[in-house]
Amino acid sequence: MMAKKKQENPEAKDLSTEEKIKEAAREVFTKKGYAATRTRDIAEAAGLNLALLNYYFRSKEKLFEIVMMEKVQALFGIIAPVINDPDTTLQEKMERIVHTYLDMLTNNPDLPLFVLGELRYQPEEFARKLGVAKLLRESALVQQLRERKKNIHPIHFIMNILGMTLFPFIGRPVFQHGAGLSQKEFEALMEERRKLIPKWAEAILSIR
Amino acid sequence: MMAKKKQENPEAKDLSTEEKIKEAAREVFTKKGYAATRTRDIAEAAGLNLALLNYYFRSKEKLFEIVMMEKVQALFGIIAPVINDPDTTLQEKMERIVHTYLDMLTNNPDLPLFVLGELRYQPEEFARKLGVAKLLRESALVQQLRERKKNIHPIHFIMNILGMTLFPFIGRPVFQHGAGLSQKEFEALMEERRKLIPKWAEAILSIR
DNA sequence: AAGTTTTTTAATCATTTGATTAAAATCACC
């Protein structure tokens, strides 16, 4: 009855049905959010019959949860190792945070808006599953920040570096269209920020 | 047939029906976004019959447009005069941008996520209506930034100051719950940023 | 090739949801 792959296409040139649905779901959910997404949109984007969605994933919500978990991981999971690394300096960490995010955002520019937009419906649940609390309290980064600036809450600096890195993508329609930039030009600006943000972050930490 | 106020309650202690609906719509739309909002949610939040919504505003979409325009104005309109003011220094402008936003965000913490979240469906349309292009090209702020840092695109600094100011509210569930903060504590941190962000912005502009 | 299981399809269901309608209630004005 339920999905059990029997054979994998020897030449795996196209994806399995299950993977096609997931791929389409990633695309549509990320672009429009959960509520604005119709299961028919996903089926159409995948070029498949609507019933297959329920056949493989039981419900829109179940499918969404899978995608959401992936995306939350993509947004937060990838910097955990960077933040926790005890063998890099504060400066190195900031460089790596920016690099890691900009690399990811090149392929997933609307990820932050999607994740943070959906997160408002389940703030506590996902924060718990993520273990953000631990990162924000015990990580090497936080300890280094505490040492460097003893009288300022370390979360301020995390807000700054994430804000400088992620916010341009969250406000992208405004910035890009507002400044009359092509996609290429916007991307070029983001590439510039790769080197600029760490410098700015360092300047912020060097005040006084 | 259509709405025409005949009398205004002499002691305007409670709002007109029309205003009650708008108020409820502001609340629900801002909190859940357009797609996740049911007209019945709005009617319930207003304590009114569902049909009144269509009686006064014809459709969910029309009502949304009214609210959206207000909110877009609240998010972008309020800094236009600050940005355009030819009689303030760059530093003063940055202070005022931060102050203006933090004042507004105290009462409307989920405004940025709402507006930017909805904006993705109509990126060009609203950007045009807003005249963002003009602000991002000819404003006094942009000209001052160009003079101060001739070899860096001024939009970088606008992204920075807006990112540092708005992003904490966009990622609020993560920051607040992740750091185990009460609402009061979060607000206190934001109050600290009122003085810190202008200093950081100045430091960023003073590199080299 | 026959038989079995798995996958896919078209058709349909039940619920939700935005909107409408006709009647009832309220209000303005004389």
Place this chain on the structure above:
DNA sequence: GGTGATTTTAATCAAATGATTAAAAAACTT
């Protein structure tokens, strides 16, 4: 207080939408 306009209500509609079903098609096993 009666009359006409305005506002409010309960009931209902039609379309959209998530989900299911039964049958057809395809794939696999022997």
